[in-house]
Amino acid sequence: MTLPGQALPPRTPAGGTVVRLAMERLAQAGLDPGPLLRQSGLSDAATDNPDVGSEADSQVAFLNAAADALQDTSLGLHLAQDCDLRKLGLLFYLMNSSETVGEALRCFERFGSADDPSIYGSYRISDVAVTVALGHADAERQLDRQLSQFWLLTIYRLVLSFASEAVAPISVSFRQPEQDRSPAAQSYFPVPIDYNASEDRIDFEIQVSDMKLSTFDPYLHVYLTQYFEALVEATRWEPAILWSRVKKAMAPRLSHGTVTMANIAKDLGLSTRTLSRRLSYEGKTFSAILDELRAELAIHYIKIKGIPISEIAWHLGYREASAVVVAFRRWTGMSPSQLRRTHILRSVSSETLGHGDQTNGRLGERH
DSSP states (O other): OOGGGGGGGOOOOOOOOHHHHHHHHHHHHOOOHHHHHHTTTTTTTSSOOOHHHHHHHHHHHHHHHHHHTTTTHHHHHHHHHHHHGGGHHHHHHHHHOOOOOHHHHHHHHHHHHOTTEEEEEHHHHHHHEEEHHHHHHSSSSSSHHHHHHHHHHHHHHHHHHHHHSSEEEEEESSSSGGGGGOOOGGSSSSSSSEEOSSSSEHHHHHHHHOOOTTOOHHHHHHHOOOOOOOHHHHOOOOHHHHHHHHHHHHHHGGGGGGGOOHHHHHHHTOOHHHHHHHHHTOOOHHHHHHHHHHHHHHHHHHSSEEEEEEEHHHTTOSHHHHHHHHHHHHSOOOOHHHHHHHHHHHHHHHHHHHHHHHHEEEEEEEE
């Protein structure tokens, strides 16, 4: 098998898929994207190895300028809702040729930055959820609202497209403060959206990862995987986000009570000293990441009707149920029973909103 080599498509000077879609939307509205591209600095970004930080800033500036020009504060959501998923290019076909949904999401984790080098994707599995998280390639920054909304809704649409049966997320979370939320965002997801989260993420039930794709093509998948591996090696686009890898390594160890600095460092092929130092560069600590993961998973467990607190404690790696009660109050300001009642009320409220994408069928389209 021969790789394309010279046939590798050049990255668009204007960034990734979301920028191309915004340009199309402007043109459809009779607006010339050229001036906005130049004002944002994207028209001059056609270098072989652009600076990710400056390109990310330019991309965000362009998206926000496009949103202003179109008078659309939810542009990222609207682009994700309306686009043909095949416009993700070869990344879509790589994912679509996977054997399972989990394998497709691992492809997004590994190669998502090939479409947009300003982001990273993280895919992890715990005892209770399949999680896809997004972040900025610069560990000290967070994604702009337009980007995070575009990609989380796109991932949701991809999973719907790939799954062999109806699926829905069990939670959707954004880092942005609740006071900055987009009023329209809730109508795109069938579960209440959480804000002020530790990361932008979408979670599905654990069995989703094993769902088979009817479009599985092992030959195409191997070919495209080699293609993307060559692309990553040639361009070095991979973001070095260590804390996300740490969180992923922690998840399967929690219920076994083996989440220690030494074990995680060994899993990642690092010394404990190097792990601690590199996390500090990213503004993180091992204990803070563990606490974030426990808080994230605790919310999932409390939503499971009838699961006792003692079992939740075991899943989270606590020895005593009382420790979970104390932790819940610290994380949420409520006891587990209060939080469970609040979740029931929020779920009922969310179901009455009328979710635009589900009623008009757009999210359910194959592509």
